[in-house]
Amino acid sequence: xxxxxxxxxxxxxxxxxxxxxxxxxxxxxxxxxxxxxxxxxxxxxxxxxxxxxxxxxxxxxxxxxxxxxxxxxxxxxxxxxxxxxxxxxxxxxxxxxxxxxxxxxxxxxxxxxxxxxxxxxxxxxxxxxxxxxxxxxxxxxxxxxxxxxxxxxxxxxxxxxxxxxxxxxxxxxxxxxxxxxxxxxxxxxxxxxxxxxxxxxxxxxxxxxxxxxxxxxxxxxxxxxxxxxxxxxxxxxxxxxxxxxxxxxxxxxxxxxxxxxxxxxxxxxxxxxxxxxxxxxxxxxxxxxxxxxxxxxxxxxxxxxxxxxxxxxxxxxxxxxxxxxxxxxxxxxxxxxxxxxxx
Amino acid sequence: xxxxxxxxxxxxxxxxxxxxxxxxxxxxxxxxxxxxxxxxxxxxxxxxxxxxxxxxxxxxxxxxxxxxxxxxxxxxxxxxxxxxxxxxxxxxxxxxxxxxxxxxxxxxxxxxxxxxxxxxxxxxxxxxxxxxxxxxxxxxxxxxxxxxxxxxxxxxxxxxxxxxxxxxxxxxxxxxxxxxxxxxxxxxxxxxxxxxxxxxxxxxxxxxxxxxxxxxxxxxxxxxxxxxxxxxxxxxxxxxxxxxxxxxxxxxxxxxxxxxxxxxxxxxxxxxxxxxxxxxxxxxxxxxxxxxxxxxxxxxxxxxxxxxxxxxxxxxxxxxxxxxxxxxxxxxxxxxxxxxxxx
DNA sequence: TTGTAAGCGTTATCAG
DNA sequence: CTGATAACGCTTACAA
Numbered sequence: 001x002x003x004x005x006x007x008x009x010x011x012x013x014x015x016x017x018x019x020x021x022x023x024x025x026x027x028x029x030x031x032x033x034x035x036x037x038x039x040x041x042x043x044x045x046x047x048x049x050x051x052x053x054x055x056x057x058x059x060x061x062x063x064x065x066x067x068x069x070x071x072x073x074x075x076x077x078x079x080x081x082x083x084x085x086x087x088x089x090x091x092x093x094x095x096x097x098x099x100x101x102x103x104x105x106x107x108x109x110x111x112x113x114x115x116x117x118x119x120x121x122x123x124x125x126x127x128x129x130x131x132x133x134x135x136x137x138x139x140x141x142x143x144x145x146x147x148x149x150x151x152x153x154x155x156x157x158x159x160x161x162x163x164x165x166x167x168x169x170x171x172x173x174x175x176x177x178x179x180x181x182x183x184x185x186x187x188x189x190x191x192x193x194x195x196x197x198x199x200x201x202x203x204x205x206x207x208x209x210x211x212x213x214x215x216x217x218x219x220x221x222x223x224x225x226x227x228x229x230x231x232x233x234x235x236x237x238x239x240x241x242x243x244x245x246x247x248x249x250x251x252x253x254x255x256x257x258x259x260x261x262x263x264x265x266x267x268x269x270x271x272x273x274x275x276x277x278x279x280x281x282x283x284x285x286x287x288x289x290x291x292x293x294x295x296x297x298x299x300x301x302x303x304x305x306x307x308x309x310x311x312x313x314x315x316x317x318x319x320x321x322x323x324x325x326x327x328x329x330x331x332x333x334x335x336x337x338x339x340x341x342x343x
Numbered sequence: 344x345x346x347x348x349x350x351x352x353x354x355x356x357x358x359x360x361x362x363x364x365x366x367x368x369x370x371x372x373x374x375x376x377x378x379x380x381x382x383x384x385x386x387x388x389x390x391x392x393x394x395x396x397x398x399x400x401x402x403x404x405x406x407x408x409x410x411x412x413x414x415x416x417x418x419x420x421x422x423x424x425x426x427x428x429x430x431x432x433x434x435x436x437x438x439x440x441x442x443x444x445x446x447x448x449x450x451x452x453x454x455x456x457x458x459x460x461x462x463x464x465x466x467x468x469x470x471x472x473x474x475x476x477x478x479x480x481x482x483x484x485x486x487x488x489x490x491x492x493x494x495x496x497x498x499x500x501x502x503x504x505x506x507x508x509x510x511x512x513x514x515x516x517x518x519x520x521x522x523x524x525x526x527x528x529x530x531x532x533x534x535x536x537x538x539x540x541x542x543x544x545x546x547x548x549x550x551x552x553x554x555x556x557x558x559x560x561x562x563x564x565x566x567x568x569x570x571x572x573x574x575x576x577x578x579x580x581x582x583x584x585x586x587x588x589x590x591x592x593x594x595x596x597x598x599x600x601x602x603x604x605x606x607x608x609x610x611x612x613x614x615x616x617x618x619x620x621x622x623x624x625x626x627x628x629x630x631x632x633x634x635x636x637x638x639x640x641x642x643x644x645x646x647x648x649x650x651x652x653x654x655x656x657x658x659x660x661x662x663x664x665x666x667x668x669x670x671x672x673x674x675x676x677x678x679x680x681x682x683x684x685x686x
Numbered sequence: 687t688t689g690t691a692a693g694c695g696t697t698a699t700c701a702g
Numbered sequence: 703c704t705g706a707t708a709a710c711g712c713t714t715a716c717a718a
Contacts, residue, residue, distance in 0.1 A: 012711065023690095024689060028713095031713075055465050057711055058465040058467075059710095060711035063695065085422065119443060122398050147351075265632065292633075354696090366695090370696065373696095379704090384704085406694090406711065407698075693714090
């Protein structure tokens, strides 16, 4: 039994020679056109492939027809559980359709975002899923103009044609406020990261203010702060809110999972008791049941979002004809009530 | 101002024509050989590239020299925070060296693992970082035999040449046990997922048993269970442990972050008070300070692990000569003491 | 049913 | 310094 050196990768030509057929036939065999080959030839090709351990070179494959079979995904922060869950579902959806996912983490850095976009373009990705900062860079526009389908997660961008998939932000805020009101809270602090370019953050903030304006029985305020571990600014904002005289029961509404985490840390440090002071966060996290009496959350349908994103890409990939106008898909949040909103 | 159609991607040939030079010169310009071109030509090429918005096609690039500039990474569970943190650091390290990362999530499924490996091979990745199940598949061996550098995270594989980077598992268990002893716990339950093929799990379990055997003042037991949300088996095991008569103070040692999460859920459901019953988990999680009095953990140096993995790949990529034998790099854990081990 | 030949966009090897 | 020209591994008309 001779050990095969298998020094480098074998090519389609080698397979063809080994099987005593032409490259074309092997290519056909691989490209799902086996029905056009005689059984005998199929068998010989299969054997040769087996023998040589042949694997088609996707690079070469992509070169001719332009089918890289690659989808790119830009993630603003890969350590954010929401992003990861969506990423997970995007990857599965891609795989299910024979695509692979090239994942790029931007760490919320616009420079990296532009670089990554250029990179994805250079690998000729057939579509891009973007969950990142916001400013529509030249790179993004170039991609769009070249006809590469783009889908935006959670935040929309003016100025560039792309489908948008995400949460029904206004609906989520409504759901949160309804819950807090029902539980008897009457004074609400909305904590968010600075909205900046992120349309979803803007939308949530805006809706919160609308609700405040609409409900006379309610008072409230907002705090937009950069969230970092053990932020003094956050601690002070929270301290100010919880220590101020207020006859109305108080609650804090967190704009996303990261805010919830940092607020929970800060409240913990301040010795605030959850429930008496309400706490509700957008984004479900796997530890929310464990902190104090449990933290009430609004879960996003991450699975559906990821699938819809890929679905959206695929639709635009299929017909070379005229494209439908940009479309947005919004999903409703799901409330998970826990002790932090139980007075 | 005419709007450029920019229908498709422009090629090096188009740039060459636009600049009135040859393909070769453009290629040289791009390939870091500008010093061999006259300033005049450089300027014209730069202008043409700018004008056409040209981006080299990595696919075509990879075809000729075989340099795909791609590293593959197999992740067993992308929703595991430890994996994500390492992934993050691997990606940064790759980028810093001009490589991109093709990430594949296997969801702990050996089939997917093999498929993904074949996929990575087909994209001619120049190296692979693996953080996944274990059985050395034919695909993995093929990759190794073709000379693709492979580095294993956290678990080693007999039968295939690969560097291994991970935690000093025995040292971590020692650190944990020393801490528990120092805090006065004398009866320890070690909870782990079934070790199966995972060498690191085996190593930790084995060391726990050794420590038990070495310390006469200590009693203990182990529970190896599949961890799933709200597992009955886990709840029963924990219930048995905490409700049994025992004069010696009890503590639970969790083999990894997922175990810690599930154990924390189960203890919560059982109404066990943390601290009185000790709890210590391997892997630091960002909510550990928030659960009850805070959960004591052993943090893995995830950053260092990711960097070392890529470093390892790069070293084997460089010299085409004879390769050094497989090497293993182990890092020490760091103890973060919190209320859950304070009686 | 099978094969021949012409690219796909780059880089590398030669000559000028 | 600069430029033809031949690969690289594969797909795809176009023939036979």
